[in-house]
Every structure is written in C-alpha cells, then in structure tokens.
Amino acid sequence: MASGWAKEGAVQEQIDSTVEDALQRARGQLPTGESLSHCEECDAEIPEARRLALKGVRLCVGCQSKHDREQRSASGYNRRGSKDSQLR
Structure with a gap:
C-alpha cells in the first residue's frame, strides 16, 4: 500500500526498522x-x-523487579502515539 509519493513497501520498512x-x-x-x-x-x-540461569546477573529478584518497573516508566516509548500504531 503506497501512499502519496512513498515508494511501495515504505510502511513495512518503517515498521521493520522500529x-x-x-x-x-x-x-x-x-x-x-x-x-x-x-x-x-x-x-x-x-x-x-538465578546466577546459573542468567549470565551476568547483578541484582536480586526484588531489586531487578523495581529496576524493570522504573525502566518501563522512564522509557519514553509511547506505543499509542507511534507511527506504527496509526497504521493498524
């Protein structure tokens, strides 16, 4: 589906790049x-x-969970506002 002056497959290339x-x-x-x-x-x-299952583990489960929650909220990636989500 080409739109305007975009070449064929440009939308899929953008999605793949993301x-x-x-x-x-x-x-x-x-x-x-x-x-x-x-x-x-x-x-x-x-x-x-845990050490054997995950190479290079540096945090216990509790601290890792806290770190993951902080990363998720601070990532700044808004899926709803992304170009890809508007294509669906």
Missing part, C-alpha cells in the same frame, strides 16, 4: 560476564539457581 531498533536496545541491556553472588544494590544473596 522493531529492529527495539531489539538492538533490548539486546544492549542484557547482562554479560560473571554473575555476582550478592545484589549490588541491597547486598542480599543472589540464589545460585
């Missing part, structure tokens, strides 16, 4: 390296099962 950017951002946030034995924020012990 998805690729999100994937790169998410991959860049993945921890790497050796896991810590204690949380770097609250100093609670990180269970061995």
Whole structure:
C-alpha cells in the first residue's frame, strides 16, 4: 500500500526498522560476564539457581523487579502515539 509519493513497501520498512531498533536496545541491556553472588544494590544473596540461569546477573529478584518497573516508566516509548500504531 503506497501512499502519496512513498515508494511501495515504505510502511513495512518503517515498521521493520522500529522493531529492529527495539531489539538492538533490548539486546544492549542484557547482562554479560560473571554473575555476582550478592545484589549490588541491597547486598542480599543472589540464589545460585538465578546466577546459573542468567549470565551476568547483578541484582536480586526484588531489586531487578523495581529496576524493570522504573525502566518501563522512564522509557519514553509511547506505543499509542507511534507511527506504527496509526497504521493498524
């Protein structure tokens, strides 16, 4: 579906680019390296099962949950206001 002067497939290219950017951002946030034995924020012990399951883990479950909530609210990515959501 071309619109105006846009070339055929331009809309799909924009959607693909948005998805690729999100994937790169998410991959860049993945921890790497050796896991810590204690949380770097609250100093609670990180269970061995968590350390083995997630490489490079630095936070306990409680601190990680808090960090994830803060990241989500501060991300500034408004799906409803994005161009891609207007295409549906």
